[in-house]
Amino acid sequence: MNKAFGKRIGITCLTALTAMLISAAPAAAHTNIKISDITGSMTFIDDGDVFKICDTHADGAAVLGRLYYKSIGGDWHVSREDADGGDRGCNKFEADVNGVGDYKMKLYWLGTGYPGIKVAESRVFNE
Numbered sequence: 001m002n003k004a005f006g007k008r009i010g011i012t013c014l015t016a017l018t019a020m021l022i023s024a025a026p027a028a029a030h031t032n033i034k035i036s037d038i039t040g041s042m043t044f045i046d047d048g049d050v051f052k053i054c055d056t057h058a059d060g061a062a063v064l065g066r067l068y069y070k071s072i073g074g075d076w077h078v079s080r081e082d083a084d085g086g087d088r089g090c091n092k093f094e095a096d097v098n099g100v101g102d103y104k105m106k107l108y109w110l111g112t113g114y115p116g117i118k119v120a121e122s123r124v125f126n127e
Contacts, residue, residue: 035120039063039109040084042120046127049097051105053082054090061085064108064116071101079103083110099127 033044036056040063043052053065062085069079084091097103102124108116 033105033122033125035105035107035122037107037109037119039119040065040107042105042107042122044097044105044122044125046097048094050092050094051080051082052090052092053084053107055085059111061109061111061114063119064110066106066108067095068104068106069101070103074101076104085110097125097127102126 032046035042039057039059039061040053040055042054042063042065044050045052051065051067053063055061055063062083064081064083066081067079068076070076080093080095082091082093103126104124105122106118107120109119110116
């Protein structure tokens with residue numbers, strides 16, 4: 001095997017490994033993320049790490065927005081949550097999103113007699 005051929009194989013393997021590592025990492029937020037359906041919406045506002053939950057359907061039920069966090073090597077758990085419904089405007093909370101773990105948002109409809117039906121889920125993100 002000549003040196004040039006061995007060098008090409010090494011570069012090809014390194015490129016493939018780098019591509020796999022980059023594609024496996026969660027998407028960095030650095031932008032607003034919104035999930036929604038007919039019942040409401042939840043928005044992550046990157047500038048200030050603010051989460052906004054809005055009930056957009058006049059059905060007498062509220063919506064619940066949950067922020068989930070997963071530490072490196074850990075399991076998903078609810079980090080923060082807030083509900084909105086029956087009032088003007090949207091509810092908001094702040095949560096420091098960083099690059100140490102992974103985050104995702106889930107939106108639930110809280111209809112009468114229902115414990116919470118998941119209606120939307122975001123992609124995994126961090127900063």
